[in-house]
Every structure is written in structure tokens, then in C-alpha cells.
Amino acid sequence: MSGAEILAAMMFLSVCGALMAGYNVAFTLAGTSLIFAGIGVLTGTFDPVYLLSMPGRIFPLMTREILIAVPLFVFMGVMLEKSRIAEDLLENMGTLFGPMRGGLGISVIFVGALLAASTGIVGATVVTMGLLSLPTMLNRGYAPSLASASIAASGTLGQIIPPSIVLVILADQISNAFQEAQRSYGLETNGVVSVGDLFAGALLPGLILVLFYALYIFFVAVIRPADAPAQDWPEDADVRRLLWTSFRAMLPPIFLIIAVLGSILSGYATPTRGAALGALGAILLACYKIETVTAFGILARRFAFIAAAALLTLVLLDLTGVDLRLGQTERTQTESLALIAGGILALLGGVGALLATFRLGRTGALGDVSRSTLHITAMVFVILIGATIFSLIFRGFGGDEMVAELLEAAPGGKWGAFTIVMVMMFILGFFLDFIEITFVVVPLVAPPLLASGMDPVWLGIVMALNLQTSFLTPPFGFALFYLRGVAPPEVTTTALYRGVLPFIAIQIAVIALVIAVPTLATGLPSSLLN
Template identity: 50%
Template sequence: MIAIWLFLTVCTLLMLGYPVAFTLAGTALAFAAVGILMGGFDPSYLTALPGRLFGTVSNATLIAVPLFILMGVILEKSKVAEELLINMARVFGGLRGGLGISVILVGMLLAASTGIVGATVVTMGLLSLPAMLRSGYHPAVATGTITATGTLGQIIPPSIALVLLGDILSSAYQRAQLSMNIFNPKTVSVGDLFVGALIPGLVLVALYVFYILALAVVRPHWVPASRAEPVNTASLLKGLLPPLALISVVLGSILGGAATPTEAAAVGAVGALVLAFGKREMDWQRLQEVVLSTLRTTCMVFMILIGASVFSLVFRGFGGEELIHAFFADMPGGVMGATLVVMAVIFLLGFILDFIEITFVVVPIVAPILLAMGLDPIWLGIMIAINLQTSFLTPPFGFALFYLRGVAPASVPTAAIYRGVIPFIIIQLLVLVALWIWPSLATWLPETLSQ
């Protein structure tokens, strides 16, 4: 019961707006101190804390996080997205729905570049929303397209969410196998999750494009053609090829086994810096801004990771993991029933917590139990990523909606933003159902490449 009170206390404090990292660690340590005084908590759990924290911050896989963040911030500051959008709009703008398709494709590339939902939504909102409204797009369609496209950073590799999920799921998978007396456990890598996310991510993008094309037929006045502009092939290639080449090198080196995600992230960061200097969009002042922005985001991620490590250790010390295991074991529907409950809880938590907190707090608690019940770790990781992506879109609390509301003009009502995301939420739910019915959508490519 103390473990349950610990979890409920943390959720309450987070909803009241207290800092996530310090709430997790502080609340856990306070409960542990009271438990030690009352004789209900084994102090030996806390003696393992220094080694655990050192192992966390020195994890070679997690070095990819600041490097991917650096890569994304550099590409954002160097106006790569702006050039991509201008050139794509020239190619597709003369078609009904062409500007919307351009936004989806550029957003997909930007998601693959930055991997950060907030950065993608804000950037696309500032760049494309005014152009879409000027072209006569229905406000709901324009805002829904931008918001949904921005959340692709959750699933399109190289996604920071997948990096963090891959590290957590790898540890959970090993613990699950040890609990089943498998003493030579298999591992799941971040690269496996990247490969597994490719097909679901591309299916999502294809369905987004199909929705815009369907609107062009059913509601042509909602997605009118913009004024056609001459396409300069040299300018188009100059704006399109460098970021495409960079993303291809980063992903290709991971998928081909030539580099680990950390090594590929380093190549991506250096490549982005070379592109920025080559475009003459990087000077000393802007480089300082890039480094400080990367530092702030990285510190936030690792402080939450440290706080979550303390929380999960104390939660386990109070018997919380055994309690959840017993709860899942007695649940009707077996492993699928337990998975459905976990997905529902994660979806609801996505209204109040960012993906980082959910990945570090919830996943380490539930993943070992679900994996021990026979789930595939890659399938589970992709399901969680798309589930959170859907949660971040869902009114009235979706994070992506707030990001866009912050940069959208006052003439665009909040109700239009809410209405605009509904079709995209339905699309994402359909993809989740398809993954549930056909898990091979996520597992086939990793299994094929590993042979």
C-alpha cells in the first residue's frame, strides 16, 4: 500500500506543477526515510543508489541523446526546414492539397532530424501555418496537419523517444529473462527499435497524405491549390539533398550495422554543423545559442532520468513491482488484457507527463512484467511510442496542441485546433489497431535484417 501511496503522491505533485526530476527523487527519498524510521523499508536499497546513478549517466547508449539534440537544434537554427518547406511548396503547391502534403513531407524530415515534438510543432507552426491560411486552407485542416506532423518525432527514427525507450526496454528485457531463469539473456538495442519503427512511421505518413488527398476530392475548398511558382531545379536540389543525405547517412549507418546509434548521432551532429557553416547560417553567437539550448535540454533529460532511477528503486523497495506483477497475473485476458490496461494508463498519463517522464517512470515498472509474460520488446516499444504520440494529440490536454496554440495567430480559435486533430487521432488509432492485429508490422524488418 505504501508503494501505491508513493505513486499517487508523485502524480498529484506533478499535476500541481512541481518540477518533475526533483518531485520524483524528493518524494521517493522522503517515503524511504519514513519507511526506514518505521521499519518498513530496507536501507540496503539506498546503498545501491550511487552505483545505479553512475551506471545511468555513464551509459554509452544515452550519449546519443545530447548528440541527436545537438543535430536537431543546429538544423533548426540553420533554416534548413524553412528552405525545405519553400521548395516543397513550389513542387506541390499548384495541386489541391499540395501545400498540406508539403507540410507533411517536410515535417517528416524535420521529425527525423530533430526527434523533438515541441521543436517540430513550433517550427512548422511558425513557418507553414501563415502560408496555409493565406492560401485559403480551412484553419482546422491547417492546424491539424501541422500538429499531427509535429508528433511524428515520436516514431520517425532517429527519434530521441526511441533512444530512451530502447535503453529502458533493453534493461527490462534482461530482467524479464532473468526472472524466467534465462541466464544468457538476449538484448534489444536502440537500432532494433529504429528499424522496427520504419514501417509504422511510413504507414502513418502515407495515411496522413491520403487524408489530405481525400479532402482534395471531398472538400476541395478546404485545401485549395496555391499560386503555382516556377521550380528552380538547382535551388530545389540544394535545399533538399543536404538534409536528406545527412539523415540517410545517420539512419543508413545504423540500419546497415556500420555504426551504433551513438556513433551515428555523433556523425549527424558533425554533419549538421558542416551543413550550417556551408550555408553560412552559423556564426559564433548562433553556435553559443545552439550549445546552450542543447545543454538545457540534455540536463533536463538526465535530471529526470536520475530522479526516475531514485523513484523506481524506492518503489521496488516497498514491494511495488511485486504488487503490479500480482495485479497483472490475476487480470482477465492474460497478457493482452494486461497490455491493454498498460496502454490505457500510458495514454492517460500522456495528458499530464511528457514522454521522458513516462519512459523513465512507468516503463521500467511495467515493461519487465509484460516482457516476462511473452511480449516482443520491439513491438511493445513501438506500441508505446505511437500510443504517446496519439496522447499528445488528443484534446483537451495534448502537449502538441498547447505548442501550436502558443505560436498560432489569435484569429485561429482553439476549437479549430481541437477539431483539426480528430481525423489524425483516428488514423493513429487505426495504426495502433493494425499493430495489435499484425505485430509483424513492427517486428518483420528487424528480424529480417538480423538474419
């Protein structure tokens, strides 16, 4: 190894060590990289010209349209957390499925899947479900290990079930790696990778993961009934009423999921516009769900419902194929009537959105959500800037070429290299967050893997599933930390760690299934493209 390659390897190991020690991610990435760049300049192993291109690397991050979807999806998730849909879902579905063995645990998994598709934020889902359902499960006789692990595992579904912030960030990194593979490795393809491709590719593996989680809880309930006992319905319970209330509780998030995912996957909206639609829907839903006794609150609540119905009707009107563009000089009578109807619907939607926003502002919910969104978005972008500096200096040392040579020399060809990368990401997941792995590791290993002919959508989905395990793998699984912070004393750390092991095994099994059957990840994107 040359002196530059030695410094590149030392820089990578130093960054990983500092991150494991708990130092700030963004400043660790940027600071360590700049220190090693200075050492490289002094030793003559690093060309300082690379530093001149740093502004040109950072500024496009601030203007990249696809990354605007990140704060919008974060806003949608935090706002839905405030709308208390989780409480309604858990209460109704827990009562409905209670008489079935493991029914409460299975309902937690399905509610987690709905919240994952609605919010996409692991911390919010795990904490909310931990506060609401964990005491109930323990009071009804569930084993602490199974109850806590099922909540932690269901909370991580937000990383793989779209719309997901992880998939947005990973799609951006995979897209850049795909372009790098075309430029540096002579990959002959004109294809591109979009967020919609990864959303479509992750949908089926995510649903399979939900099914396997539910089957595992049912299996435990059958072989160990004491760990997941069934509960009788209350004496005055009305099954039809329970079904109706459960259906009503599921309708709002399902409509929002269909609106956001449907608009993106069908091609009617870009991911950024779909995220904006989701943020608007979350505002209307939060306004409708918050109870009120004031006259203005009642008016805003009714208009929120009217606005949601009007916007949904406007979308359906557009799907009929009628030309609603304002710039047309000649229109048929049908198009003119449709345009007038569309204007009225848009006006109702706008008025409802304004009233809902004003009411949420008066209650303080809008301010809390905006601050949380700002905090999370700033964290993501500062880490992205630090990772960009790290990547630039690492490549200045020739580190990208060194990684490519190591992967090419791996036994077993491209599949041996792929196995090494997956194992490395899985091990790093014990100590690092998914954002750190995505920004540091993926840009280094993805270009040579893609240059070997691997499908970028398939590779992105397998990596996303692998990254999802980082939330459950001890000792630093973030879902475990979130849940441990709100769990009652009877749920010990040992029980929590023991309980998540089967769910980690299920995730590994789903990864193996997607590797063995690539169509699970590539089939839906290909169908939508065709």
C-alpha cells in the first residue's frame, strides 16, 4: 500500500472509532477528514486542489430537488404523531383481535406497519406504541420479552415501508453511485434510479416482513400460550360496532398512504410533490382529529373534512383524463365545466388548509411540529455535508480506487464482494446509525458493485433491509434505546435483547429471500416503468 492509501485507511478507521465513541457525527466526519487532508498536504500524499472543489460539492446539496422531500416527509410524520391516530388504532384493533391467540401482539405489528407507512419515523413510532400498548400487553399477561420486542420491531418498519426517509436518502446515494459507476467504470447504461423506484421496490419486501413478524407472534402464541394469551371481549361488546370503529380508525391513514404513494408510484407526482401532498394531508388530518369546543375550532374541523374531500375529488377528476391546465386557449364545454369545478374544489381545499393551519398554530401543535422538523432536517443535512467532505478527501487519497481493488480481489467474484459488503454493513449496524452508514459506506462500495452489473434498485433494497437491522441489533440499536426509555421497570434490558433476536433472524431471512428472488424488489418497479 502506498502512503496515500495508508492515510485513507487510517482516516476511515479513525472516523468509525470516533463515531463509536459517541462524538458528533457531522463534525467527526468533516473534522477528521480535514485533519487527514492537512497531514496529506504536509507529507505530499494529498493534492490540495481537491479542497477547491469542496464548495462545488456542497452547494448542489442545498439545491437538489429530491432532498426537499426529506423535511416534507419528516413534517408529515411528526404532524401525524400529534394527530393521535396511533391511540385510536391500537385501542380499536387491540380490542378487536384480543380473543385471538397473540391477537394483541399481531395488532401491534399491523398498527406499526400503518404508522410506518404514515410517519416513517422510528423514534416516534416506538415511543408512541411503547407508551400506549406495552403496559396493556404486560397487564394482559404477555411475556415482557415478546411484548417489548414486538413493539421495537414493528417500529423499525418505518425504514423499509414507503414513504420512508431512509429510502429517500438511500435513493439519492444509490443514484449518485450509479452515475459514478457509469463515469468511472464505464458502465454502459442510460438508466437512472429514482426515489419512486426504491419506494416501489421496497413495498413487497416490507409487506413480507410484516407478514413474517405476525406469523412469528402467532407461532409463539400456539407453542407457548402463556407468553401471548388470548383475551375475552367485554360482556357488552358489539362485534359490528368494533369492526366499524376499527375501520373508521384505519381509513384516514390508509387514504393518506394511498394518496402519497399512489401519486408517486403512478407518476402523477414527483416524490417531492407527493411529500408536499402528504404534509398537507397530515395538517388536515391533525386538525380534524384534535377535539374542540370553541366555535372556530368546530368550523376549522368541519372545513378540514370538506377540504380533504375536495382535494380527493380534485385528484379523481384529474385521473379521468380531463385537461385542467389553465393555459389552454381552446376548450370543449366539458373541459370548461371541469375547470370551473376544479377551481371550486381547489378553493375549498385552500380555505380548509388555511383554517387548519391557523387552528394548529393557535393550539401550539404547528410550532412543535415545525421545530421538530427543523431539528431533524438540519441534522440530516449537516451529516450529509460532513459525509460529502469525507468522501471528497477519501477519494483525494485514492481511497475509492483502493476499495474497488479490494472488492475485485475478493474471493468469489462479485458475489464474494457483495457478501463482504453486506456483512460489513451488518456489523457496523451494531455500533453506527443508518444515516452514518448510508453517507459513509454506501458511496464507497456501491459504485464497484453496480459496475459489476448488479441492479441498482435491487442493491438499494437489500441495503435498506440490512440497514433496518441496525435499529434492533444490540448494543446500540436505536429502537431498543427508544423503547427502553419509556418501558416500565419489569421490562429488563436482558429481556428486551433476548426478545429481539428472533426478529433480527426474520429480517436476515427476508434479506436472503430478496437476494434469492430479486423479482421481489425489481418486479413492481419494472411493471410501473412498462
